[in-house]
Amino acid sequence: MKFVKIYSTLAGPIVPxxxxxAEAGGEVEIALPGYDLDGNDLSxxxxxxxxxxxxxxxxxxxxxxxxxxxxxxxxxxASRSQPYRLxxxxxxxxxxxxxxxxxxxxxxxxxxxxxxxxxxxxxxAASVWLHAPHKRVAASDFDAGSDNWTVINNGxxxxxxxxxxxxxxxxxxxxxxxxxxxxxDEVHSDPNTLDDHEKWAFVAPxxxxxxxTIAYGGHLRFNIAAFAGDFNExxxxxxxxxxxxxxxxxxxxxxxVVLQESVHFDxxxxxxxxxxxxxxxAWLRDPKSSIEEYEHxxxxxxxxxxxxxxxxQITADxxxxxxxxxxxxxxxxxxxxxxxxxNSCQKSHPTVPFVYRGASWMCRxxxxxxxxxxLLTRDQDFPAGEAL
Numbered sequence: 001m002k003f004v005k006i007y008s009t010l011a012g013p014i015v016p017x018x019x020x021x022a023e024a025g026g027e028v029e030i031a032l033p034g035y036d037l038d039g040n041d042l043s044x045x046x047x048x049x050x051x052x053x054x055x056x057x058x059x060x061x062x063x064x065x066x067x068x069x070x071x072x073x074x075x076x077x078a079s080r081s082q083p084y085r086l087x088x089x090x091x092x093x094x095x096x097x098x099x100x101x102x103x104x105x106x107x108x109x110x111x112x113x114x115x116x117x118x119x120x121x122x123x124x125a126a127s128v129w130l131h132a133p134h135k136r137v138a139a140s141d142f143d144a145g146s147d148n149w150t151v152i153n154n155g156x157x158x159x160x161x162x163x164x165x166x167x168x169x170x171x172x173x174x175x176x177x178x179x180x181x182x183x184x185d186e187v188h189s190d191p192n193t194l195d196d197h198e199k200w201a202f203v204a205p206x207x208x209x210x211x212x213t214i215a216y217g218g219h220l221r222f223n224i225a226a227f228a229g230d231f232n233e234x235x236x237x238x239x240x241x242x243x244x245x246x247x248x249x250x251x252x253x254x255x256x257v258v259l260q261e262s263v264h265f266d267x268x269x270x271x272x273x274x275x276x277x278x279x280x281x282a283w284l285r286d287p288k289s290s291i292e293e294y295e296h297x298x299x300x301x302x303x304x305x306x307x308x309x310x311x312x313q314i315t316a317d318x319x320x321x322x323x324x325x326x327x328x329x330x331x332x333x334x335x336x337x338x339x340x341x342x343n344s345c346q347k348s349h350p351t352v353p354f355v356y357r358g359a360s361w362m363c364r365x366x367x368x369x370x371x372x373x374x375l376l377t378r379d380q381d382f383p384a385g386e387a388l
Contacts, residue, residue, distance in 0.1 A: 012036075012116075012118060012120075012121045012122065012123040012124075013034050013035065013036045013040070013042050013116035013117065013118045013121075013122075013123040014034065014035050014036070014037075014116070014123055014124075015032070015033070015034045015035075015044075015114060015115060015116050015123060015124075015125070015126040016033065016126060017126045017127055017128070017213060017214065018030075018032070018126070018128045018129075019108075019128065019129040019130075019131055019214050019334055019335075020095070020128070020129070020130055020131065021131050021132070021133055021135065022053070022095055022096075022097050022109055022130050022131070022132070023097075023103075023132070023133055024097055024101075024102075024103045024132075025097070025099065026096075026097070027070070027071075027094055027095065027096045028094070028095050028130075029058075029070065029092060029093075029094055030092065030093050030094070030095055030128065031090065031091060031092050032044050032086065032091045032092070032093070032114050032128070033091060034091070034116030034123070035116075036116070036118045038118070040118035040119055040120070041118070041119065042116045042117065042118055043085055043086075043116070043117045044085070044086045044091040044114060044115075044116055044117075045083040045084060045085050045086070045114065045115050045116070045117060045122070046075065046077075046083055046084040046085075046086065046112060046113075046114050047083050047112070047113040047114060047115055047125050048112045048113045049075070049077065049110075049112055050095070050108075050109060050110025050111060050112045050130055051109075051110040051111070052097065052098050052101050052109050052110045053095060053096055053097040053098050053101075053109055053110060053130070054074055054075075054095075054096050054098070055074070055075040055093050055094065055095050055096075055112075056070075056071045056072055056073065056074050056075060056093060056094040056095075056096065057072040057073050057074075057075060057086070057087050057088065057093060057094075058070060058071075058072050058088050058092055058093065058094060059071060059072040060072065063088050063089070063090075063092070070094055071094055071096075072094075075093065083115065095130055097109050097130075103132045103133075104132055105134075105136070105139070105141075106134075106136040106137075106138060106139040106207075106331070107136065107137065107138070108129045108130050108131050108132070109130040109131070109132060110130050111127050111128065111129050111130065112127070112128055112130075113125040113126065113127050113128070114126060114128065127213075127214075129214045129334065131334055134333075135218070135333050135334040136331050136332065136333060136334075137212050137214060137215045137218070137332045137333065137334050138207045138208045138212070138331070138332045139329075139330065139331035139332065140204070140205070140329075140330045140331075141178075141328070141329055141331075142168065142178050142179050142180055142328060142329075143178055145168055146163060146166060146168040146180050147180075147205060148205035148206075149163065149166060149180055149202055149203065149204060149205060149327075150163045150164045150166060150202075150203045151163065151164035151165050151166045151182045151200055151201070151202060151203065151316075152164055152200065152201055152203050152313075153198050153199060153200045153201060153317075154182065154184065154185045154186065154200035155185040155186030155198075155200075156186075157185055157186070158182075158185040158186075158200075164182070164203075165182050165183075165185060166180055166181070166182045166202070167180065167181050167182065168180055168181075169181055169326070173225065173227070173271075173326065174225055174270075174271040175223045175225065175271050175273060175328070176223055176225050176271070176326050176327075176328040177328065178328070179223075179326045179327060179328035180202070180326065180327050180328070181227065181324065181325065181326040181327070182200070182202070182316060182324070182325065183227075183228070183322065183323070183324040183325075184196075184200060184316075184317060184321075184322045184323055184324070185200075186198070187320075187321060187322060189320065193236065194233075194320050195235045195236055195320060196235055196317055196319075196320055196321075198317075199235065199238065199239075199315055199317035200315075200316055200317045201242075201313040201314060201315045201316055201317065202313065202314045202315075202316060202325075202327050203311070203312075203313050204311070204312035204313070204314070204330065208309065208311075208312045208330075208332065209244075209309045209310050209311055209312070210309060211307055211308070211309075212306045212307070212309050212332065213303060213306050213307045214334050214335065215278050215306050215332050215333070215334055215335055216278055216279070216302065216303050216306050216335050217277075217278065217279055217335025217336050218277075218278045218332065218333040218334045218335035218336075219275055219276065219277060219278060219331075219332075219333040220241065220274075220275075220276045220278055220312075220330075220331075220332055220333075221273070221274065221275050221276070221329070221330070221331050221333065222273075222274050222314065222327060222328065222329055222330040222331070223271065223272070223273055223274075223327070223328040223329045224267055224271070224272055224274060224314070224325065224326070224327055224328075225270065225271035225272070225325070225326045225328075226269045226270060226271075226318075226323060226324065226325055226326075227324040227325070227326060228322065228323055228324040229269065229318070229319045229321070229322065229323025229324065229325075230319055230320075230321055230323075231268050231269035231318065231319060233319055233320045233321065234260070234318055234319055234320070235317065235318060235319065235320055237259065238259065238260040238315060238317075238318055239257045239258070239259060239260075239286070239315055240257075240258050240259060240260045240262065240265040240267070240314070240315050241257065241258040241265070241276060241312075241313070241314055241315065242255050242256070242257050242286070242311075242312070242313040242315070243255065243256045243257070243283070243305055243309065243311075243312055244309070244310045244311035244312070244313075245304065245305040245308050245309060245310055246308070246310035246311075247308040247310070248301070248304050248305055248308060254285060254286070254301075254305065255285075255286045256283040256284065256285055256286070256297060256301075256302070256305055257283065257284050257285075257286050257294065258276055258282060258283060258284070259284065259294070260315075260318060262282070264276045264277065264282045267318075278302070278306065278332070278333075278335065279302065280296070280297050280298060280299050280301065280302040283297055283302060284296060284297065285297050285301070314327060314330070
């Protein structure tokens with residue numbers, strides 16, 4: 001199967017964003033390929049090292065013949081201002097987590113950057129995420145407290161309470177074990193539709209915002225339960241989950257939503273485990289106008305939104321009257337290392353792989369013939385690593 005990479009440059013050599021899984025006490029072999037549309041020979045340079053653990057060149061006998069041991073010389077920077085050139089002809093290295101460090105419960109072991117040089121210039125750097133096996137980019141299990149979640153749009157009295165009236169419970173109820181909960185404080189019924197036109201929601205802390213490109217193709221998962229509420233009288237067109245991107249569409253801002261009637265949000269009271277793909281097929285664009293309809297989004301737009309996430313909300317106001325809703329185990333899971341199929345890319349952008357430049361994702365206008373001849377044929381020799 002061929003894959004279109006997520007690229008990180010508009011000129012010069014290009015390198016894909018990648019991610020790998022490393023277990024505590026183990027090691028992972030990492031391949032860092034680069035591509036050049038002009039066919040120049042490339043060298044791969046490390047721009048930084050991960051926050052935890054160590055990286056090594058491959059031992060010469062392993063690099064050439066595949067014989068153990070794998071570990072060669074440790075990679076260290078002579079100075080902060082000078083990048084490190086990889087010696088392996090296939091741009092491979094070895095990462096080993098710190099033996100004295102506990103596996104992180106969320107987030108990666110570390111992240112490092114690398115870049116390609118074509119003999120004339122450096123391209124832009126791309127990041128490599130080194131994940132623990134759980135692959136959580138961001139998570140709240142509420143084992144130690146409310147984790148800075150809040151509630152909004154729940155009336156004036158609730159707004160004056162800490163965290164918008166949200167409560168933390170060290171209790172177990174169905175699939176929830178130590179969770180956050182809130183109850184509707186005010187109902188604002190529309191006289192015609194009876195819908196509650198001001199819908200309260202849980203708001204995620206800032207760790208769910210930021211540069212989460214690596215979550216593309218992954219999942220947003222959580223447990224949700226209703227302690228009270230008549231789910232036979234539902235509000236119409238409820239936005240169940242909302243993802244904000246303040247910098248999207250040339251910094252005008254966008255929000256992308258999953259509606260309650262979506263196949264990815266099966267919650268009608270009681271308790272439910274929600275698993276929403278972080279993929280354009282599951283999300284819609286909010287038109288910002290009640291007279292317009294929600295729109296399907298492209299792959300490019302989904303990637304841009306994750307690259308610049310500025311907020312996440314999970315709605316709790318599903319019924320026309322009062323309800324009490326609990327939330328637990330919210331997690332954003334990283335996607336696969338090779339995330340974008342050629343066919344799905346060409347359906348919406350026939351001439352374009354995706355690139356990242358500075359503050360926004362955009363489409364790179366490259367003739368299809370050059371992509372096919374200069375990029376995709378090289379995937380046949382794409383070095384294999386222990387990727388996600």
